[in-house]
Amino acid sequence: MIYPDLEMELPGHLERVHFVGIGGSGMSGIARMMHAAGVAVSGSDRSENYNTRALRELGITVSIGHDAAHVGDAEAIVVTGALWQDNPEYRFALEHGLPVLHRSQALAWLARGRRVVSVAGAHGKTTSTGMLVTGLLGLGADPSFVNGGVIESLGVSAAPGGDDLFVIEADESDGSFLLYDTAIALITNVDPEHLDFYGSREAFMRAFVDFASGASEQVVISADDAGAGEVLAALRASGLATPIRTFGEAEDADVRITGIDDSGPVRFTVEIDGAAYTGGLPVFGRHNAVNAVGALAVLTALGFEPQAALDALGGFAGTKRRFEFHAEVSGVRVYDDYAHHPTEVEALLDSARAVVGEGRLIAIHQPHLYSRTRHFHREFAEVLEHGADHTVVLEVDGAREDPVPDVTGALVSNDFSDPSRVAYIDDWQRAADYLAELARPGDVMVTMSCGTVYQIIPQVVSALRNRFESETS
Incomplete structure (x- = not known):
């Protein structure tokens, strides 16, 4: 397991970068984004797949199999935590003093200077990120985004945008969600896991408190989830100056969902500041309705009108590998x-x-x-x-x-x-x-x-x- 060095200073400029494991959904998206940013990108993976073929069509050199020679003249490599430490390309980088960027550090490098919306949680974050991106596009925004899964209606997991918003699925499993300069933090839930990395439940919970505390504009957090409730209590006890907005079915939620009908494509009502709005999705499941209201809480925090935001969220058709x-x-x-x-x-x-x-x-x-x-x-x-x-x-x-x-x-x-x-x-x-x-x-x-x-x-x-x-x- 290769964990990100959270204290590492990111390179100021990158011209040539090699991705080890470029065919993964997350890595291929980041590679695509770096290519669009003008970086010369190459990569390798152990087998051919849809992503490797799509990257080649963009002009990116992709090799199948791992060999030190594939690194070429790259000035840095990008890796995932799943990489085996005897990988020849990784070993080559270490032996020749090349910077080794964890995928989250490459993403942080891409998002520098942008208005970042980071979506975190033990589950639901890929769907919630997809909903946010769908909603923003439907509202006329043009965000950059990197998601952990392919957004069905768009056919991609990542794309560069033209405005200052950058939506990120932020991974808590290895602490890398602390790397981003987050403006708005969305926390879907806090279900203690990945204790092999954190060492204890207390350390896991503290990481979420630190993540939320780092948001400069708004914290949006579940009012229903017990773990999120612990984080919320800690944030309030700390006197956090950043505004906090809660969402969910709880009666005291700031953005409250009611009347969920999940007998087919899900329908629901949302109450915000005493006003009621109706919405629906073309996908099934009560949990998708709750995820949608979390995305709505972010969209309204960004200044969009509630009903227009709900209507835009109605275009979300799911993400790959989600039912x-x-x-x-x-x-x-x-x-x-x-x-x-x-x-x-x-x-x-x-x-x-x-x-x-x-x-x-x-x-x-x-x-x-x-x-x-x-x-x-x-x-x-x-x-x-x-x-x-x-x-x-x-x-x-x-x-x-x-x-x-x-x-x-x-x-x-x-x-x-x-x-x-x-x-x-x-x-x-x-x-x-x-x-x-x-x-x-x-x-x-x-x-x-x-x-x-x-x-x-x-x-x-x-x-x-x-x-x-x-x-x-």
């Missing part, structure tokens, strides 16, 4: 979602119920990170057993972490009170075949993880087709 439909085979629908925290999984399953109808909801859960699985396996089991009719648990996607003895997907499946509603299967093809045999018309299957689980979908779809075609032949 994204992939296929339907003989009445079995297959979706994918980024949910990787118990609270996110719970919200996802609640939303999925709105589209299931008379069928069953089948969860395909890939635990992400050994540390997260160790800390939250009981919570995952609880929300999966409560929210899904049946769950298939896959093996842990360790991503940037080394394997931990005895930490496997079985930790989650073993915590189900009813073993008949869960199956732990560590082989993807066996899992796909099992799911195909389990399925019946009307069912909804949802893969969930921020790891590689979406890659199992072709196998599941193929297994479904083989099963149903054989039955009709």
Whole structure:
């Protein structure tokens, strides 16, 4: 794991930069932004994907595979925390004294001198960032933005804009959200996680207090979330001069959402300063309504009229890997979602119920990170057993972490009170075949993880087709 040096002084000028792992959604967006800023960008990744091809079309040199020679004459490299420290390009940079910028530092370099809106939270920040960008564009603004996921209506996760606003999905996992010179801070929730980095719950909470305290214009924070409430109390106790605006369903929220109808595409009412406004989204889920009211609180803090802002937010069609439909085979629908925290999984399953109808909801859960699985396996089991009719648990996607003895997907499946509603299967093809045999018309299957689980979908779809075609032949 490579963490950002929060004390590092950023270069004043950059002409040639090499990205190690340029194909990721976040890294490719930052690379795109640097290219637009006139920096000569190159990069490498271990495999080809949509992002690497799109970057080449912009004229960026992208190499597949990692080799020290790929760094070329770059004067700095950009890396992610997931990079293995024996990567030859990273080793080359260290040996030759090249500045190594964490992706968040590259983003901070791009955002210098801009009016930054930073969106932070344990979950919901990618969606909230997408909503903010959609709202601003619909209101006639032209912000720069970097999001952790592709905004469906725009087809990109990042783009340079023409005005002074810069909207950033700010990552709390490694403290990098403290790097940005934030004008407006949006905090969707504060659910203690990433304790492998912070060391304690207290340190995690303190980081959010520091993040909010650094906002120069406005703090917008959830009135519903318990962790956000702790941060809010600490901010008020500190005598913070920056104005604070709360949002949510709580009666004392400054921007309060009521009358949520999530039986289909979500509709709701918002109360601000005694006046009521109506809005809606073309996406499902109560949590999306709450995310929208957080975005509305930011837009009104920026000076936009509430109803116009709500209407603009109505153009938000979701982000990639957020309950994204992939296929339907003989009445079995297959979706994918980024949910990787118990609270996110719970919200996802609640939303999925709105589209299931008379069928069953089948969860395909890939635990992400050994540390997260160790800390939250009981919570995952609880929300999966409560929210899904049946769950298939896959093996842990360790991503940037080394394997931990005895930490496997079985930790989650073993915590189900009813073993008949869960199956732990560590082989993807066996899992796909099992799911195909389990399925019946009307069912909804949802893969969930921020790891590689979406890659199992072709196998599941193929297994479904083989099963149903054989039955009709």
